[in-house]
Amino acid sequence: MALYEAAVELFSARDYDSVSVDEICVKAGVGRATFFRLFGSKAGLVEEFNRRLAVTIQDRVAGARASSLKALQIIIDVIREAWMSNTPFLKRMVQEYLRQLESPYDTRSSASADANQQGGRALVEIAVRHIMQGQAKGEVARDLDADFLGLCFMNQLGVAIASWITEGGDDLDQLRAKIDQVSRVMLRGMTP
Template identity: 30%
Template sequence: MGTRAERTRERLLAAAMELFAERGYDATSAGQIAARAGVTEMTFFRHFPSKASLLVEDPYDPVIGAAIRRQSPDLDPITRTARGVREAWRELPPPAVDEVRVRLRIVAQTPTLRASMAGGTAATEAVIVDALTSDGVGRFEATIAAAAVMGALNTALLEWSLTADDDLGGAIDTALDILSDRRG
């Protein structure tokens, strides 16, 4: 069952998702989430650094970095990054995809969260820049490529989350094809 802290964390997350579904993100306070989880507001912030972090965590950064490093260095940085991102997302098992959609749907409908999502990709962009520069790409070029791909990817994810489409990989492919026209 995991340690006590892990169980509390799970209860907080479950309570938050319930409340978000009932009254929306903005209308539910951290204190309410904590109360439903049978815990104090303080405890909530000990498990989650912010209210937004309930929804915009992305634990896939290492996978993305590795996938980019696997791409041929002959490709231009944007294509390499785009292909790496595609492969990384393809490794997600179906249940995780469903969970991602539930969360992204809330983010898509909450303007302030869209902003924090963009902010939350800073770490991912750093990973991409590292992967690209380790293969000789200039830092400025790598930074621009990372920002462009993440901008396109985030937007594609948000749009996809609002559709009934099940094919996440297809949506990502379509979006990244707009950036680099070759099929990967």
């Protein structure tokens, strides 16, 4: 998507806050109305980031022909790699995105808000699919609710990232350690 690529290029060259929606639109050759219909704000670009993560995860898992638990570890690894290589603008974008979610006066239409959450849902669906496959193979405890567990799995990764951001979010070793802790706890806790 040209808008996302234009934004990433601009965010890589300059601080997130100094890049305007107008600049992103001009670089992508797209009108402001299209940008706001698709994303709602600059922070809405985080969902395109998540959608792209989902595609990368699916490709990497398919290429690895991994067990279900290994597939879940691949999800963690891809998310960690993406954050480690895109930290400056992702950190600021997620801060703004989370602040918007907390707003009781969300002015976006429900259709726009729904569209802006597709990337996150895709990540949860991938986790659920691999948990269910693991249950069928006996790798994951069968008495666990796969839908709930998939949501917990992705939310815990989000909590690790949010915790790192609220603590200052400058030390990448701390980010890696937080994600690794989630990985260890979640994957061990799923086994029968």
